[in-house]
Amino acid sequence: MRTLGIMFLLLALNGCSSLLFYPERGLPFTPERAKLEYRDVTLTTADGLKLRGWWLPVKSGVAVKGTVLHLHGNGGNLAWHLGGSWWLPEQGYQVLMVDYRGYGVSEGEPGLPAIYQDIDAAFQWLDQSPEVQGKPLVLLGQSLGGALAVHYLVEHPQRQRQLKALVLDGVPASYREVGRFALSTSWATWPFQVPLSWLVPDGDSAISSMTQLTSVPKLIYHSLDDPIVPLSNGIRLYQAAPPPRVLQLTRGGHVQTFADPTWRAVMLRYLDDPSHFDGLRRLGEVPNYPKLPVESPESPQ
Secondary structure, three states, rough: OOHHHHHHHHHHHHOHHHOOOOOOOOOOOOOOHHHOOEEEEEEOOOOOEEEEEEEEOOOOOOOOOOEEEEEOOOOOOOHHHHOOOOOHHHHHHHEEEEEOOOEEEOOOOOOOOOHHHHHHHHHHHHHHHHOOOOOOEEEEEHHHHHHHHHHHHHHHHHHHHEEEEEEEEEEOOHHHHHHHHHHHHHOOOOHHHHHHHHOOOOOOOOHHHHHHHOOOOOEEEOOOOOOOOOOHHHHHHHHHHOOEEEEEEOEEEEHEEEHOOHHHHHHHHHOOOOOOOOOEEEOOEOOOOOOOOOOOOOOOO
């Protein structure tokens, strides 16, 4: 009981947006380990902080199809989220990855609402980058990064109009509900899941903004097996999202989507035509698009 008492005290004292962020300082490796060309970039926020980013150009000899802004989840730093976008440069998409304030070697400490300035700094960097001009822009938000993206885009509708597509992967619909789910998985916290979950701030949750995300097509990935953000979150976001939108159910752990070449292929096909692609009918087996001709019953077997 003493341990639970200490936990209650800590949550009461820290019942704010800091509960959403679990940054790791330093960068244990760079894209060079994955044999990727890259360069370090520095972004400056409106409140004067310096953020670290990685720019991944397309592979030599590959035509540029567009640019992807990759916003990662709430734990670790750039290095641990390279798995979400390392594969894109070979497919013609240049990538900007950004560490939020307090992550990796970025200055400051993470928190809401200040962290939205970090997303704004990334967009401004892209606005000024000559490599990006005239090319389609895609935002890939994984887990917390996707939730932050949804809220930011509703607060900055002009940014919605810049995007060819928004791709969300394993995104929590409600911070508070995901916190409650996490508390329910331990015998020690199960009895207190409701009162403790109310300490998690929920005003900026994606479900609160999704209905207003009207100016950009949306591809929503969610794994049937996600042990951290339950599938119900992806379904709720899909139901709330204005069309055009696609819900693509996957298998595997939390934001492990792009470890599977099937889901990488789905994203590439989606980006070819975001307004018409409707996902895979069966998981990784039968594509809905382009549609195949229907065989006549009289056709020979």
